[in-house]
Amino acid sequence: MTMSFNHTSVLLQESIDSLHIQPGGVYMDGTAGGGGHCAAILEHLGSAGKLICVDQDPAALEVLAQRFVGVPNIKIIHNNFSNIKTIISGLSEWGVTRLDGLLLDIGVSSYQLDTAQRGFSYHADAPLDMRMSGEGMSARDVVNTYSEQELSAVIFRYGEEKFARSIAAGIVRARQSAPIETTGELVEIIKASMPAAAKRGAHPARRTFQAIRIEVNRELEVLEKALDDALPCMNEGGVISVITFHSLEDRLVKNxxxxxxxxxxxxxxxxxxxxGKKPRVKVCKVLSPSPAEIENNNRSRSARLRSAIKCAE
Ligand SMILES: C[S@@+](CC[C@H](N)C(=O)[O-])C[C@H]1O[C@@H](n2cnc3c(N)ncnc32)[C@H](O)[C@@H]1O
Incomplete structure (x- = not known):
């Protein structure tokens, strides 16, 4: 039975165009997810072209394996894209030593967000988890073991939340009686730590949940490492395209x-x-979703696509 993986690929045409796919080239989708972008890359590849699909979520791997069963020029790899060097060095027997294109569509998939028990969503009550890989430190660990100062710094830095201090104090106060176990409990603590006026408009827990998710998955750290390690892995003329969903990631990629x-x-x-410094890349124009895409898929509204083309070394 095919597992259903609901995710609408964002900036699909724009990201495929940005990669300037050559039929015989080697491409990596570092955030393969449900395989929407992968399928579009495959359409442009000839039989000599190769596609490497990477995801750290075992659930995504299962979906990819089903979706691309029998496709000869694809490798599906369970790993963190920050290990790009190791991933490529493991593919020399498949004839891969460098890439012509790398796509990173950062963040969580709609499938991850909508699967309540993954604990990403403030709309459902579920165990506090938020691990894309299902391994390592969870949101429960962050919320129950970080000091008040550490929590406040995470919520302020990664959530750009004005009420970070008061939310951190609220979390520390609440966990004194019993550990905080669920997303629902955390939402209530966040709401109780904010003034009434701040609770109008966007969901009051949005920024804090984003911050904890970024901390749990080390999202900015892995993105920076991946970019640094990817550039030497690209062929001349190879393209690195990154789709981001919030200003912290976008700023990192831009800089x-x-x-x-x-x-x-x-x-x-x-x-x-x-x-003796020479430009290592040519930067392309930043792209955002069209009004039609935003109307069809509201989750695309904050997306930005940035691409860089590697120059001769
Ligand atoms: C926005 S979804 C990608 C959707 C995909 N482009 C599509 O069209 O179906 C992001 C995916 O990237 C994965 N991911 C996020 N960060 C990752 C990382 N550091 N290493 C590997 N996979 C990652 C997530 O598990 C998720 O499945």
């Missing part, structure tokens, strides 16, 4: 691409370059 694109840094009055 990284900007740093890579920087050429000579010698003072303007130097007659010749002494720094």
């Amino acid at each position: 990284k691409f900007r740093e890579w694109a920087q050429g000579c840094t010698c003072p303007k009055d130097f007659p010749v370059c002494v720094c």
Whole structure:
């Protein structure tokens, strides 16, 4: 039986166009999820082209294995995309040493968000988990073991939440009587820690849940490592395309691409370059979903697509 994996791929056409797929090229989808982007990449690949699908969630792996059963030019790999170097070095027997394109569609899938027992959603009451990989530290561990200062820093930094201090204090107070076990309990603590006016508009737990999820999955750390390790793995002309869903990730990608694109840094009055710095990439225009896409899929509204094309080394 095919497992149902509800996820509408975001910026699908734009991201496929950004990769400039060559029929015989080697591509990696580092966040394969339900395989929506993978299927679109495959449509452009000829029989000599290769696609590597990576995901850290065992549930996604199961779906991918079913969806692409019998497809010869695909490898499905259970790993964190931050291990890109190791993943590629394990593929030399398959003839892969470098990539022509890498796609990262960061964050959680709708399938993960909508599966209540994964504990990502503030709309359902479920055990506090939020681990995409199902391994390691969970949201329950963060909420029950971090100090008040650590919680406040996480909620402020990754959630950009104005009421981080008071929410952290509320969490510490609540857990003194018993550990906080569920998303529902956490939502109630967050609501009780915020002034009434701040609870109008977007869901009051949105920012705190985002922050804890980022902390649990080390999302910014793994993204930065993946980008740093990916660039040397790309062929000349290879494209790195990243779809992000919030400003912290988008800023990280923007700054990284900007740093890579920087050429000579010698003072303007130097007659010749002494720094020897050359741009490592050419940065493409940032893209956002069209109004039609946002209307069809509200979750796409905050998405941004950034791409960089590797220059000659
Ligand atoms: C937004 S979904 C991708 C959806 C996919 N592009 C599609 O069209 O179906 C993100 C997926 O990336 C995975 N993921 C997120 N961070 C990851 C990481 N660091 N390493 C590997 N997989 C990751 C998640 O488990 C999730 O399945």
